[in-house]
Amino acid sequence: MTIKVFNREKIVSKGIISELRKICSRILCHANVLGYSKDDQFAIHLALEEAVVNAVRHGNKQDTEKDVVIEYELSPEKIELWVTDQGGGFKLDDVADPRSGENIYKAGGRGVLLIKSYMNSVEYNKTGNSVHMTKLNSKPA
Amino acid sequence: MEQLKPRISVYYAQNATVVTLTDEKLLEDDDIKALEESIMPLVDDSRINLVIDFSNVQFLSSAVLGLLIRISKKISENKGRLKFCCINSKIFDIFKITRLDEIFEIYDDAKKALQSLK
Secondary structure (H helix, E strand, O other), X not given: OOOOOOEEEEEEEEOOXXXXXXXXXXXXXXHHHOOOOHHHHHHHHHHHXXXXXXXXXXXXXXXXXXXXXXXXXXXXXXXXXXEEEOOXXXXXXXXXXXXXXXXXXXXXXXHHHHHHHHOOEEEEOOOOOEEEEEEXXXXXX | OXXXXXOEEEEEOOOOEEEEEOOOEEOOHHHHHHHHHHHHHHHOOOOOEEEXXXXXXXXXXXXXXXXXXXXXXXXXXXXXEEEEEOOOHHHHHHHHHOOHHHOOOEEOOHHHHHHOOO
């Protein structure tokens, strides 16, 4: 089966959240044009938002001179997204479950959970400074 | 002079203050900071019953959840009570996934939220 790739782009940006959000908006526009449902767009939006904020705040430690790379591959069947920062990475196992015990009362720590909940698949690279997320179109044409 | 958009609208019911969030999307750091600056003075220093109305909110990120927890802690310190209302299904899913629907009391509408405070 041939999957037609309609959009593929790799964007390197300084780690300024407002600029990165413009890139996210563009990706969502493309998804909308390809007929992804509002629910799917909500999921993509939320996962991208959380990944980008994590990249800037935790990965690049708020250093706006460090880059964040957003790469995506969009087809009518699915969207794949890669968000990469220039930080030293992290270990997924070190991220506490924000739903358990006293963690539920903490102000932060929910980004990874939300990414995993809204995407069909999520993988971090070995270093932990890049996340690869996939969302299937729930209503492909 | 740039016109500032209000982040919240406030009205006072018999036994509570009702705050309606006016922004559709809550994610910009400035938005969240502005929201915090709008709401925190209402809950600082005194016992208050607060209802937060989410009827305009179409999107929020985990940073907003953090703010809600901070507000909740402040209200609790002052022996007040906090209720939420009018959360649409997509936003409510975020609360369910993070299990925050188990620590926040969420109602369909402001009337029910206010009644629960009696």
